[in-house]
Amino acid sequence: MPPTPCAICRTNRALILRPKDHSKLCKECFINVFETEIHHTVTTNNLFNRGEKIAIGASGGKDSTVLASVLKTLNERYDYGVELILLSIDEGIKGYRDDSLETVKRNAKQYDMPLTILGYDELYGWTMDQVVEQVGKKGNCTYCGVFRRQALDRGAVRLGVKHVVTGHNADDVAETVLMNLLRGDLPRLSRTTSIVTSTPSASNDPNSHTNIKRSKPLKYAYEKEIVLYAHHKNLDYFSTECIYSPEAFRGSARALIKNLERVRPSAILDVVRSGEDMAKLVPGADESCGGACSSQVPAAEEEEGGCGSSNGRNAGGKMASMEAHLAQNEVAAENGLEIEITMNGVNGQRHNRQDGGTASVVNGKKGRAKGQAFTPRKAPKQQVMGQCKRCGYLSSQEICKACVLLESLNKNRPKNHIEVSSHMQEETNGEVHNVTRG
Amino acid sequence: MTDQPCMRCKENAAALVVRTEPLCRKCFTKYVHTKVIKRMETFRVRNSAPDQQRKILLPISFGVSSVILLHVLDHHLKNQKAKTGRTGYVLIVLFVDTSSVECLAQRENLLSQCQERYPDHKYASAPLHDVFSIQSPEHKSLLGLVSEMDLEPEADRTATEQLSALMKSLTSATARADVISTLRTRLIVQYAKLTGCEGVLWGDSTTRLAEKTLAETAKGRGFSLPWQIADGASPFGVTFNYPLRDVLKKELVAYAELSEPTLLPLFNDSSSNTQQPSMSSKNTTIDNLMEQYFESVEENFPSIVSNVVRTTSRLEPSQGSASESRCKLCSMPVSDGRFGIHGWGGDQQDGLENLSAERSHGLCYGCTRSIPQAAASRNLSG
Numbered sequence: 032m033p034p035t036p037c038a039i040c041r042t043n044r045a046l047i048l049r050p051k052d053h054s055k056l057c058k059e060c061f062i063n064v065f066e067t068e069i070h071h072t073v074t075t076n077n078l079f080n081r082g083e084k085i086a087i088g089a090s091g092g093k094d095s096t097v098l099a100s101v102l103k104t105l106n107e108r109y110d111y112g113v114e115l116i117l118l119s120i121d122e123g124i125k126g127y128r129d130d131s132l133e134t135v136k137r138n139a140k141q142y143d144m145p146l147t148i149l150g151y152d153e154l155y156g157w158t159m160d161q162v163v164e165q166v167g168k169k170g171n172c173t174y175c176g177v178f179r180r181q182a183l184d185r186g187a188v189r190l191g192v193k194h195v196v197t198g199h200n201a202d203d204v205a206e207t208v209l210m211n212l213l214r215g216d217l218p219r220l221s222r223t224t225s226i227v228t229s230t231p232s233a234s235n236d237p238n239s240h241t242n243i244k245r246s247k248p249l250k251y252a253y254e255k256e257i258v259l260y261a262h263h264k265n266l267d268y269f270s271t272e273c274i275y276s277p278e279a280f281r282g283s284a285r286a287l288i289k290n291l292e293r294v295r296p297s298a299i300l301d302v303v304r305s306g307e308d309m310a311k312l313v314p315g316a317d318e319s320c321g322g323a324c325s326s327q328v329p330a331a332e333e334e335e336g337g338c339g340s341s342n343g344r345n346a347g348g349k350m351a352s353m354e355a356h357l358a359q360n361e362v363a364a365e366n367g368l369e370i371e372i373t374m375n376g377v378n379g380q381r382h383n384r385q386d387g388g389t390a391s392v393v394n395g396k397k398g399r400a401k402g403q404a405f406t407p408r409k410a411p412k413q414q415v416m417g418q419c420k421r422c423g424y425l426s427s428q429e430i431c432k433a434c435v436l437l438e439s440l441n442k443n444r445p446k447n448h449i450e451v452s453s454h455m456q457e458e459t460n461g462e463v464h465n466v467t468r469g
Numbered sequence: 470m471t472d473q474p475c476m477r478c479k480e481n482a483a484a485l486v487v488r489t490e491p492l493c494r495k496c497f498t499k500y501v502h503t504k505v506i507k508r509m510e511t512f513r514v515r516n517s518a519p520d521q522q523r524k525i526l527l528p529i530s531f532g533v534s535s536v537i538l539l540h541v542l543d544h545h546l547k548n549q550k551a552k553t554g555r556t557g558y559v560l561i562v563l564f565v566d567t568s569s570v571e572c573l574a575q576r577e578n579l580l581s582q583c584q585e586r587y588p589d590h591k592y593a594s595a596p597l598h599d600v601f602s603i604q605s606p607e608h609k610s611l612l613g614l615v616s617e618m619d620l621e622p623e624a625d626r627t628a629t630e631q632l633s634a635l636m637k638s639l640t641s642a643t644a645r646a647d648v649i650s651t652l653r654t655r656l657i658v659q660y661a662k663l664t665g666c667e668g669v670l671w672g673d674s675t676t677r678l679a680e681k682t683l684a685e686t687a688k689g690r691g692f693s694l695p696w697q698i699a700d701g702a703s704p705f706g707v708t709f710n711y712p713l714r715d716v717l718k719k720e721l722v723a724y725a726e727l728s729e730p731t732l733l734p735l736f737n738d739s740s741s742n743t744q745q746p747s748m749s750s751k752n753t754t755i756d757n758l759m760e761q762y763f764e765s766v767e768e769n770f771p772s773i774v775s776n777v778v779r780t781t782s783r784l785e786p787s788q789g790s791a792s793e794s795r796c797k798l799c800s801m802p803v804s805d806g807r808f809g810i811h812g813w814g815g816d817q818q819d820g821l822e823n824l825s826a827e828r829s830h831g832l833c834y835g836c837t838r839s840i841p842q843a844a845a846s847r848n849l850s851g
């Protein structure tokens with residue numbers, strides 16, 4: 032069989048079956064197409080401003096490594112005029128980050144970018160190991176999720192950086208769209224589809240956490256293509272799976288995405304597109320702009336991939352516990368319904384006033400204990416975002432989740448325990464601290 | 470099943486467990502009927518003028534859902550008649566015959582058997598290719614689409630030929646299933662209007678609506694979900710209602726099994742239970758994937774299935790959608806003229822000079838994914 036020529040240059044031999052559309056490309060053309068698409072994402076969404084300092088959230092994994100490599104290339108090729116730095120977070124789980132942080136350190140040299148590694152101990156006063164010691168293995172996922180969500184933003188504030196880019200790819204976004212549909216969470220569906228999430232400038236304080244912009248330049252890049260790119264560019268990355276298995280909803284959505292991609296390669300992109308379109312249809316969403324373009328979308332509750340149990344509860348049982356909760360509400364609604372129908376037998380007119388929806392039937396007996404629990408979240412109301420009174424981070428509550436968790440941690444920490452653990456902390460993390468400075 | 474007593478009447482032995490409640494056959498039947506009739510509120514007798522009979526179309530596929538819907542509504546109408554001397558509506562039952570484009574183990578004479586068993590309604594059957602011949606304002610756009618694709622010499626092709634030309638141009642199982650169901654919906658709407666029906670009653674169960682939510686999302690049709698899941702106005706000038714939306718698929722299957730006299734002879738062979746298609750991805754469609762997925766979710770998490778549907782029903786159609794321009798294939802309103810798969814953030818080709826930006830053909834994003842690009846761009850350059 033004669034070698035297939037590349038579909039773009041028509042000269043070189045095609046070696047790559049492009050995951051996104053199954054076109055057959057040569058190595059050079061693939062790399063070029065991949066980079067050009069990200070350039071396109073950057074320019075059409077006006078992600079960067081000239082002179083801007085941008086922190087790349089770097090984990091040493093494939094996504095953030097490719098992101099750093101591509102952004103460096105594009106910044107030079109198209110003269111974005113931005114300053115790129117690497118920001119890594121060390122959760123303080125003994126052994127867990129060792130290899131990946133080594134990778135980030137090498138990347139910093141390879142790409143000639145300054146690197147800062149910030150530990151949870153510096154950001155929160157607690158390493159994850161200490162948290163686990165305090166609260167046990169079971170509850171620690173709550174902390175991991177809440178702390179992780181704020182860590183990059185808090186780190187950025189430390190560095191005086193206003194913009195953090197993360198390696199979220201198309202698969203991640205598609206997975207999140209399906210996951211939020213499964214969970215029935217429309218507000219979050221609408222928030223997580225936007226390419227830029229940032230917080231309304233509620234504060235004039237330049238050091239406020241609320242002014243950090245987050246963006247996902249790889250939002251439309253397929254995971255498989257990211258791997259291919261890393262491979263063909265010989266990028267140095269650390270391949271590891273998150274040590275926590277994804278919680279049930281995310282795991283379920285992830286499996287679906289993989290199957291969809293097999294059946295129709297464009298499906299990942301198509302889910303992302305649907306997510307953007309649906310964001311505009313969520314009641315209360317900003318018509319003109321929706322999820323696709325907004326720079327007003329609060330980032331605070333954005334899902335992180337990885338250890339998905341950001342909402343607390345135990346990872347595997349999330350689906351089961353939601354099922355139990357919903358089922359209970361259904362029983363309540365059902366009982367309400369039965370009563371209404373019985374009454375209808377006696378007095379038909381009464382029933383007629385109901386507009387037939389379960390919601391109204393249940394609302395009709397709102398006074399009852401069980402019925403109340405059902406109260407269907409009507410128009411998913413836009414959460415009113417304000418600032419945490421304590422740390423200034425964006426929060427829908429007066430005190431943000433992280434501060435609440437920290438408070439309970441600090442309250443329960445025995446006095447002498449503090450000394451011991453912070454002492455040990457210095458020893459174990461001494462090396463990392465050196466790197467931060469060096 | 471067991472010697473457990475029914476939780477509702479406390480008299481009979483339970484025949485099955487419904488959402489943790491053991492029910493006898495009689496109470497289960499009532500349970501299903503109540504859920505359906507609650508959704509038929511708008512079609513109460515008092516809502517219809519005595520001199521003007523309201524007509525609704527009930528498309529029947531001889532799957533479990535649509536046959537049960539007919540069965541329950543037949544019962545509903547008889548009750549209305551017994552109580553008030555008249556009915557709130559009449560049913561026109563339409564079977565769309567898709568056997569020319571897909572292999573179904575279709576039994577003979579199902580329609581006439583239905584008619585025999587439920588003789589109070591009007592019955593009709595239409596082949597799918599009628600979608601090309603029923604005269605309606607929208608149908609021109611469809612003819613235009615097929616001739617634009619220029620798959621064969623154009624000169625007066627019959628409707629059958631047009632349909633087969635369109636089907637032949639499709640390159641995947643997902644695309645074929647997608648186009649067939651789109652055309653089927655179009656034909657049903659056309660027929661409803663032709664016969665003066667104010668609305669269509671779809672047989673989708675909760676589970677099916679959840680499948681559809683995720684499947685349409687995966688096909689890039691998220692924008693059209695408000696019209697595909699919620700009860701009420703459709704963009705097509707007739708209302709859409711889903712009276713089985715509160716009944717799970719497994720509950721319908723149980724209903725069919727417990728029915729007396731049995732409904733089984735009215736079902737298609739292929740739909741009597743969910744067959745496990747070979748998972749070779751060649752013939753697997755996105756719909757198949759979602760069907761399998763929700764079959765397993767429904768097993769352990771039925772409330773999550775309902776919640777998906779409840780939540781999706783809250784999506785609001787974009788404003789002014791009635792006046793928006795329509796997709797030539799699915800007739801859905803397309804916001805801001807965002808036809809085709811280009812010109813958005815995730816566009817794969819927009820940024821590349823060497824690939825000419827072929828424009829859409831008045832097809833929405835989802836339809837553009839199904840209609841072969843090669844054929845479409847050939848036409849454009851010509």
Ligand SMILES: [Zn+2]
Pocket residue numbers: 037038039040041042043056057058059060061
């Ligand atoms: Zn090439």
Ligand SMILES: [Zn+2]
Pocket residue numbers: 419420421422423424430431432433434435
């Ligand atoms: Zn706080």
Ligand SMILES: [Zn+2]
Pocket residue numbers: 475476477478479480481492493494495496497
């Ligand atoms: Zn009973």
Ligand SMILES: [Zn+2]
Pocket residue numbers: 796797798799800801832833834835836837
């Ligand atoms: Zn369409």
